[in-house]
Amino acid sequence: MYTLYIGNKNYSSWSLRPWVLMSELDLAFHEELVPFAEGGSWEQFRRFSPSGLVPCLVDGERAVWDSLAIAEYLAERHPGVWPEDAAARAWARCAAAEMHAGFSALRNLCPMNCALRVKLRDSDAGLQRDLARLAELWGEGLARFGGPFLAGATFTAVDAFYAPVAFRLQTYSLSMDAPADAYAQHLLALPAMQRWYAAAIAEPWVDAAHEEEAAQIGEIVANYRVE
Numbered sequence: 001m002y003t004l005y006i007g008n009k010n011y012s013s014w015s016l017r018p019w020v021l022m023s024e025l026d027l028a029f030h031e032e033l034v035p036f037a038e039g040g041s042w043e044q045f046r047r048f049s050p051s052g053l054v055p056c057l058v059d060g061e062r063a064v065w066d067s068l069a070i071a072e073y074l075a076e077r078h079p080g081v082w083p084e085d086a087a088a089r090a091w092a093r094c095a096a097a098e099m100h101a102g103f104s105a106l107r108n109l110c111p112m113n114c115a116l117r118v119k120l121r122d123s124d125a126g127l128q129r130d131l132a133r134l135a136e137l138w139g140e141g142l143a144r145f146g147g148p149f150l151a152g153a154t155f156t157a158v159d160a161f162y163a164p165v166a167f168r169l170q171t172y173s174l175s176m177d178a179p180a181d182a183y184a185q186h187l188l189a190l191p192a193m194q195r196w197y198a199a200a201i202a203e204p205w206v207d208a209a210h211e212e213e214a215a216q217i218g219e220i221v222a223n224y225r226v227e
Contacts, residue, residue: 002029003058005048008036009200010225011210013112013164015055016196017067018074021160023192025080029057035205068100071157082158083151091144092151092158095137099161106130110168113214114200117222118172134165135176138183148186155190163187167197172218202226 004022006015022029034054037044042052049056049065057064057073064073075081083089105126141150141158150158166187168174175181187193201224214220 002027003032004029005032005034005045005054005056005058007034007041007054008203008205008207008210009033009196010114010203010205011036011112011207012054013107013167014053014067016112016164016167017160018055018057018070020163020190020192020196021071021081021155021157022074023195024155024160024190025078027074027078035203036207036210038208067161068096071096071160075157080154081156083145083154083156085145085152088145088151091141092156095141095150096158096161098137099165103130103134103165106134106165106168109217110172110174111210111213112164112167113171113210114167114197115223115225116171116214116220117224118214118218119221120172120218131174131176135180138162138180139177142179142183148183150183159187163193166193 002022004018006012006019009015019031032048034041034044034048045054045056046052048058048063050063051065053065055065055067055070057070059073064070071081083092105124109120109124109127138150142148145152147153149155150162166184169181169184170188188197203225206225
């Protein structure tokens with residue numbers, strides 16, 4: 001059985017990608033959650049991940065690190081990771097790669113913190129460009145391939161790569177256009193996303209650096225962490 005090493009569910013957007021993909025596709029795996037350490041996690045993550053980062057998928061003696069590499073590794077072994085249709089598959093790979101490498105303003109200004117609700121202090125031009133591009137990209141996928149997922153009727157890796165965005169939109173009360181907002185709500189309602197969220201707000205670990213980051217960029221208006 002696969003072992004998937006992840007970080008804190010409340011904060012680790014990168015960990016969410018393969019976790020939700022494997023969960024929604026019913027791929028059996030053992031979850032190994034290693035909390036972030038104060039002052040840095042590189043040394044403890046290096047025990048299982050060559051990069052010292054999460055996520056990392058271990059398959060026997062083989063370690064596969066980086067969320068995009070994990071998706072491709074799984075696609076070689078299991079159907080359904082990418083769409084069957086060639087056009088949808090090409091588009092989905094492009095969209096996933098764009099998320100993997102881009103949207104820096106959204107990442108930096110709106111780090112994932114599932115438990116909090118934050119009112120941003122400023123409207124950043126870079127963030128607005130990222131949101132406009134998200135709405136354009138999601139709208140294109142939904143219109144071209146018929147929805148309700150980005151590349152068609154079923155959940156695939158491209159949806160997994162945008163799943164952390166849905167949590168970010170919820171945390172920071174960000175809105176786009178109606179189709180994009182509806183798609184984000186559809187992601188949040190998925191059984192695997194609901195399980196991730198419930199576990200995230202129930203985690204006993206609070207990482208000071210992540211919490212300070214949220215406090216610096218906006219006003220914390222609610223905290224749904226289970227005490």
